[in-house]
Amino acid sequence: MTAEQWTRRHILQGSAAAAAALPVSMEAQAAPPGRSPLRQEGAHMTAVELTVNGREVHLQLDPRTTLLDALREHLHLTGTKKGCDHGQCGACTVMVEGRRINSCLTLAVMHDGETVTTIEGLGTPDRLHPMQRAFITHDGYQCGYCTPGQICSAVAVLEEIEAGIPSHATGDLDHVAFSDAEVRERMSGNICRCAAYPNIIAAIREVAGEKKA
Numbered sequence: 001m002t003a004e005q006w007t008r009r010h011i012l013q014g015s016a017a018a019a020a021a022l023p024v025s026m027e028a029q030a031a032p033p034g035r036s037p038l039r040q041e042g043a044h045m046t047a048v049e050l051t052v053n054g055r056e057v058h059l060q061l062d063p064r065t066t067l068l069d070a071l072r073e074h075l076h077l078t079g080t081k082k083g084c085d086h087g088q089c090g091a092c093t094v095m096v097e098g099r100r101i102n103s104c105l106t107l108a109v110m111h112d113g114e115t116v117t118t119i120e121g122l123g124t125p126d127r128l129h130p131m132q133r134a135f136i137t138h139d140g141y142q143c144g145y146c147t148p149g150q151i152c153s154a155v156a157v158l159e160e161i162e163a164g165i166p167s168h169a170t171g172d173l174d175h176v177a178f179s180d181a182e183v184r185e186r187m188s189g190n191i192c193r194c195a196a197y198p199n200i201i202a203a204i205r206e207v208a209g210e211k212k213a
Contacts, residue, residue: 044063050113052118064107066108079119080094096111157204167186
């Protein structure tokens with residue numbers, strides 16, 4: 001067959017044949033049948049005890065498991081969302097020992113013995129948390145994907161302000177008070193791609209007024 005007679009099909013067929021003839025990698029040869037090399041490397045499991053939404057749980061986890069994956073994949077608490085998985089969107093926000101964190105950026109083993117609250121632990125459809133109710137009242141969501149993280153952050157934000165913890169928007173460090181500017185700054189790590197921000201602020205403002213009253 002001359003060079004002029006070669007077609008794209010011939011080239012692809014030849015490449016596939018050459019790839020099939022290559023020797024199996026040393027890593028694949030070493031792996032036991034039915035187990036991937038990754039699974040073999042991560043075979044050591046670590047015991048982790050957590051109190052999640054008031055319930056004690058005992059897990060055996062790969063030490064590389066994030067808190068987010070422990071909640072979603074092992075405890076099936078899928079209200080906490082995996083958005084960017086890089087700590088940039090806030091969809092995975094939960095509260096650990098009363099402080100909000102991005103659960104995608106921390107390992108579950110780092111929180112052994114600690115208390116975790118997810119969106120499922122704040123309220124139920126029959127007994128909504130005041131922040132959940134306010135989000136509904138003010139239509140603080142559209143697609144709803146970021147909403148669990150938004151609500152967990154919003155609850156923590158009011159607790160931070162009440163505790164006198166300052167933010168970059170605080171003018172007087174000795175007097176931390178509620179304001180829309182404070183809320184916007186503190187909620188800036190929670191991204192809403194539907195841009196429901198004014199409604200989210202209104203919902204938080206309503207709950208803050210209820211707490212003050």
